[in-house]
Amino acid sequence: xxxxxxxxxxxxxxxxxxxxxxxxxxxxxxxxxxxxxxxxxxxxxxxxxxxxxxxxxxxxxxxxxxxxxxxxxxxxxxxxxxxxxxxxxxxxxxxxxxxxxxxxxxxxxxxxxxxxxxxxxxxxxxxxxxxxxxxxxxxxxxxxxxxxxxxxxxxxxxxxxxxxxxxxxxxxxxxxxxxxxxxxxxxxxxxxxxxxxxxxxxxxxxxxxxxxxxxxxxxxxxxxxxxxxxxxxxxxxxxxxxxxxxxx
Amino acid sequence: xxxxxxxxxxxxxxxxxxxxxxxxxxxxxxxxxxxxxxxxxxxxxxxxxxxxxxxxxxxxxxxxxxxxxxxxxxxxxxxxxxxxxxxxxxxxxxxxxxxxxxxxxxxxxxxxxxxxxxxxxxxxxxxxxxxxxxxxxxxxxxxxxxxxxxxxxxxxxxxxxxxxxxxxxxxxxxxxxxxxxxxxxxxxxxxxxxxxxxxxxxxxxxxxxxxxxxxxxxxxxxxxxxxxxxxxxxxxxxxxxxxxxxxx
DNA sequence: GCAAAAGTGTTGTCCTTACACCCATGC
DNA sequence: GCATGGGTGTAAGGACAACACTTTTGC
Numbered sequence: 001x002x003x004x005x006x007x008x009x010x011x012x013x014x015x016x017x018x019x020x021x022x023x024x025x026x027x028x029x030x031x032x033x034x035x036x037x038x039x040x041x042x043x044x045x046x047x048x049x050x051x052x053x054x055x056x057x058x059x060x061x062x063x064x065x066x067x068x069x070x071x072x073x074x075x076x077x078x079x080x081x082x083x084x085x086x087x088x089x090x091x092x093x094x095x096x097x098x099x100x101x102x103x104x105x106x107x108x109x110x111x112x113x114x115x116x117x118x119x120x121x122x123x124x125x126x127x128x129x130x131x132x133x134x135x136x137x138x139x140x141x142x143x144x145x146x147x148x149x150x151x152x153x154x155x156x157x158x159x160x161x162x163x164x165x166x167x168x169x170x171x172x173x174x175x176x177x178x179x180x181x182x183x184x185x186x187x188x189x190x191x192x193x194x195x196x197x198x199x200x201x202x203x204x205x206x207x208x209x210x211x212x213x214x215x216x217x218x219x220x221x222x223x224x225x226x227x228x229x230x231x232x233x234x235x236x237x238x239x240x241x242x243x244x245x246x247x248x
Numbered sequence: 249x250x251x252x253x254x255x256x257x258x259x260x261x262x263x264x265x266x267x268x269x270x271x272x273x274x275x276x277x278x279x280x281x282x283x284x285x286x287x288x289x290x291x292x293x294x295x296x297x298x299x300x301x302x303x304x305x306x307x308x309x310x311x312x313x314x315x316x317x318x319x320x321x322x323x324x325x326x327x328x329x330x331x332x333x334x335x336x337x338x339x340x341x342x343x344x345x346x347x348x349x350x351x352x353x354x355x356x357x358x359x360x361x362x363x364x365x366x367x368x369x370x371x372x373x374x375x376x377x378x379x380x381x382x383x384x385x386x387x388x389x390x391x392x393x394x395x396x397x398x399x400x401x402x403x404x405x406x407x408x409x410x411x412x413x414x415x416x417x418x419x420x421x422x423x424x425x426x427x428x429x430x431x432x433x434x435x436x437x438x439x440x441x442x443x444x445x446x447x448x449x450x451x452x453x454x455x456x457x458x459x460x461x462x463x464x465x466x467x468x469x470x471x472x473x474x475x476x477x478x479x480x481x482x483x484x485x486x487x488x489x490x491x492x493x494x495x496x
Numbered sequence: 497g498c499a500a501a502a503g504t505g506t507t508g509t510c511c512t513t514a515c516a517c518c519c520a521t522g523c
Numbered sequence: 524g525c526a527t528g529g530g531t532g533t534a535a536g537g538a539c540a541a542c543a544c545t546t547t548t549g550c
Binding site: 445447448451452455468469470471472473 | 511512513514515519520521522523
Binding site for chain 2: 013014016017018020021022023024025026027028029030031032033034056057058069070071072073074075076077097099100102103104107108109110111112113115
C-alpha cells in the first residue's frame with residue numbers, strides 16, 4: 001500500500017469515526033440550559049444582592065436573580081458574563097460557578113437545568129447602567145420568597161460566600177476603594193453572622209500585610225474619624241497560592 | 249362578579265400564564281447534557297481512579313471517566329448515581345458535584361455540556377460487578393492523556409479531593425473498614441503529595457477522637473504489626489457542623 | 497463635657513512543629 | 524541478630540482569645 005493510500009484510508013477512517021461520534025451525540029436528549037448569577041454587594045452595613053422582578057406572570061411580584069438561557073455556541077461562563085452585561089451594563093466582573101440546579105419542576109415552563117454563578121462587587125464602583133425589570137439591590141436579610149428555586153440558589157450563594165470569604169480575602173471586592181477597618185469588620189460580621197473582637201480583627205489584617213494606609217481619614221462622621229485603607233491587590237495576587245484559610 | 253367567576257377567571261389566567269412560560273422555554277436552545285463521575289479509590293499505597301476505555305473510535309485507546317447523557321426526566325445527581333450503577337453495579341455511593349465543563353469542542357460528536365461529580369470509595373468494599381469496556385482502577389499518578397477533556401476533569405477532581413480531605417476526614421471512605429495509622433497516613437501523603445511527621449499525624453488523629461481501637465493488629469506484615477482502627481462515623485456525623493479544616 | 501467610635505498591648509492558652517529512641521515481629 | 528516499620532514524649536515557638544483604657548471628633 002502506498003503512503004498516499006494509507007493517508008487516504010486514515011482520513012476516511014477518521015471521517016467515519018467522527019460520524020459515529022456525531023450520530024451518538026444526536027441520540028442524547030437535549031435540554032434547555034440557563035445560568036443564574038447571584039451578585040452580592042455591601043452597602044449601609046448590609047449585605048445586598050442584585051435582583052430583578054421576574055417577567056413571568058406566574059411569579060407575580062416575586063424577585064429573581066439574573067439569569068437567562070445559554071446559547072448553543074457559548075460556554076456557560078461566557079453566558080454568565082454576557083447576561084450580567086446585558087442586564088446591568090457591567091462587564092468587568094469575575095464570576096465563580098457554585099453549582100447546578102436540576103429539579104424537574106423548577107421552571108413552570110418545563111424542564112430547565114440551570115448552573116449558578118456568584119460574584120461580589122462594590123456597589124458604588126459598579127453603577128447599574130441598565131435597570132430594566134426594576135433591577136436593584138435588595139438586603140439579603142429581608143428576602144423571603146423568590147421566583148423559581150431562586151431562594152435556594154441565593155442560599156447556596158450565601159453559603160459559598162461565607163466559605164470563600166474565610167479562604168480568601170475577597171471581602172475587599174465588596175468595599176469602596178478606600179475603606180476603614182470598621183467597615184471591613186462590619187462586612188465580615190454581616191456575612192458571617194457573628195461578632196468579632198475589634199483588636200484581634202485589626203491585628204489579623206495588619207499581620208496579613210494586605211492593607212495600605214492611605215493617610216486619609218473618614219469625613220463627616222459624628223465621632224473620631226478612622227483611617228482609610230486600600231487593598232494591596234498585587235501582594236494578594238503574589239501570595240494567592242499560599243492562602244488556605246483566614247480563620248475567624 | 250361572583251366568586252365562581254372569579255375563581256374561573258383566576259384559573260384561566262393561571263393557564264395563560266403557564267402557557268406563556270412554556271412558550272418562553274420553547275425558545276431556549278437545547279443542548280445535550282452529560283454527567284461524568286470521577287471515582288477515587290486507594291490501594292497499594294496509591295491513589296487510583298476508575299476509568300473505562302472510551303467506546304469512541306476517534307479516541308482509540310484512550311481512557312475516560314464514567315459518564316453518560318442525562319435523561320430528560322432525571323436530575324443531574326440522579327443521572328450520576330444511575331450511571332455509576334449501570335457501569336459498575338455499585339449503588340451506595342455518595343457523589344459530590346465539582347463543576348461544569350462546557351468548551352464548545354470538548355466532544356468530537358458536537359456540542360455537549362457536562363457536569364462532573366466526584367466520589368471516594370473503598371476499593372475492597374465496592375467490588376465492581378460490571379467490568380465492560382475494560383473498567384478498572386488506574387493509578388492517578390501514571391495517567392497522561394485521556395479521551396475528551398477528561399484529563400482536565402480528573403485534575404479538577406483531584407484538586408477537589410485535596411481540598412475536601414483537609415476540610416473533612418473523608419479519607420476514611422477510601423480505606424478498608426479496619427486500617428492502621430500507617431495506611432491512613434500513606435493515604436493523606438498520596439493525596440496531598442507531601443510527607444507528614446508520623447508522631448504529629450498520630451497525635452492529630454488521636455485528638456480528634458474519631459478513631460476506635462479495634463484491639464486487632466495487622467497480620468502477615470514483615471515487621472511489628474500495627475494496631476487496627478475503625479472510623480467513628482457516628483461521632484463524625486454529630487460534629488459535622490464544626491469541621492472546617494484539618495490543617496496539615 | 498458627653499456620646500461614639502478609633503486606636504492600642506499583654507497575657508495565658510493552645511496548637512504546631514521539630515526531633516530520637518526503644519519495641520515487636522518476620523526472616 | 525538484623526531489617527522493618529510501630530509506637531511514644533517533650534520543648535520551643537507561634538497563633539489565637541480574652542480583655543480595658545485613652546484618644547479624637549461632632550454636637
